[in-house]
Amino acid sequence: MTTAEKKLAQKLLPHARRALKCAHSPYSRVKVGAALLTQTGRIFSGCNVENASYGGTICAERVAIATAVAHGDVSGRRRIRALLITTNQKSIWPPCGICRQFISEFASPEMLVFAANSRGQISVTTLKELLPHAFDNRYFKLGRARRTGF
DSSP, X not given: OOHHHHHHHHHHHHHHHHHHTTOBXXXXXXXXXXXXXXXXXXXXXXXXXXXXXXXXXBOHHHHHHHHHHHTTSOSSSSOEEEEXXXXXXXXXXXXXXXXXXXXXXXXXXXXXXXXXXXXXXXXXXXXXXXXXXXXXXXXXXXXXXXXXXX
């Protein structure tokens, strides 16, 4: 991890940790907090919210992104610059598959994704490394799906 990446991760980590404390996870007991930095320089955070009907559960990353969208800081043109997730677990957990796809709607493939564990260890990767073949707007033309391959 470069010095600039470490600095960025340390900027986002306190926000993600604060959100983690608010997580509602009575079923898995896995608490997740996320913080993202937008192109406008604002930071938004979110936590996981579990539901007895597991399909109703929403991940921390999607809560943070939806909050940024609701505040007008993230849209089709305004992008996420970086995202950090942290958990109450000893191992580092990457974003799940649904979150990877959701993130790709609002970020460039080069966006940095940080993941931290309860011990403060942090890893970094890019969205492209996490989701090399994202399903995105390239597959749509005039309202009809058109697949052109990878």
